[in-house]
Amino acid sequence: MNRVIYEPDFDLSVVGSLEELQEQVAGCTRCNLRAGCTRVVFGEGNPGARLMLIGEGPGADEDRMGRPFVGKAGQLLDKILEAVGLERFTHTYIANVVKCRPPGNRVPRPEEAEQCLPWLYRQIELVSPKIIVLLGSTALQYLIDPQARITVMRGRWLVSKSGIKIMPTYHPAALLRDASKKRPVWEDFKQVKEAYLNLYLSQG
Ligand code: SF4
Incomplete structure (x- = not known):
């Protein structure tokens, strides 16, 4: 690892x-x-979740509703979670690299991510997950390595200095554009579910 x-x-x-x-x-x-942006999208879910999902930033629907992953990509994410037996409000906490919508859904710039990441870091500390899924290359590059490529890193476990298991995978929005990514994401989430179940087994 x-x-x-x-x-x-x-x-x-x-x-x-x-x-x-x-x-x-x-x-x-x-x-x-x-x-x-219209409003800050802080994040939501189970505040004590062992599994945290981190995406890129709010889109138009999220900006309008003030909630993460509520548009088409979010609905697909819900289905993916459901397919592996997870429910977002019960089993996960969801947040983004930046909490305000970038204009036209562009990728957040490094100076924007740099300003926003301390909020996310503290959010992670307060939720204290055991597993984090990074959804897409923006989350991968801003949280792990600016040079990392999601096509190479997805499906491979990483571990943080504090011992959090981290799984990079494609962003659900990428699946909407390219259906061939559905299978790898399914495989990645099966690994996540297995790791999630192992958390309970390891605690007896
Ligand atoms: S750092 Fe920028 S994106 Fe993050 S909450 Fe503040 S204004 Fe919004």
């Missing part, structure tokens, strides 16, 4: 709960994306 460098560079340790963090993020203007 590769060892991943996972080093938060911004101290939000005084923020003691997800609710408190959400309040702070709601007022965030750390990058230019806030000026162009």
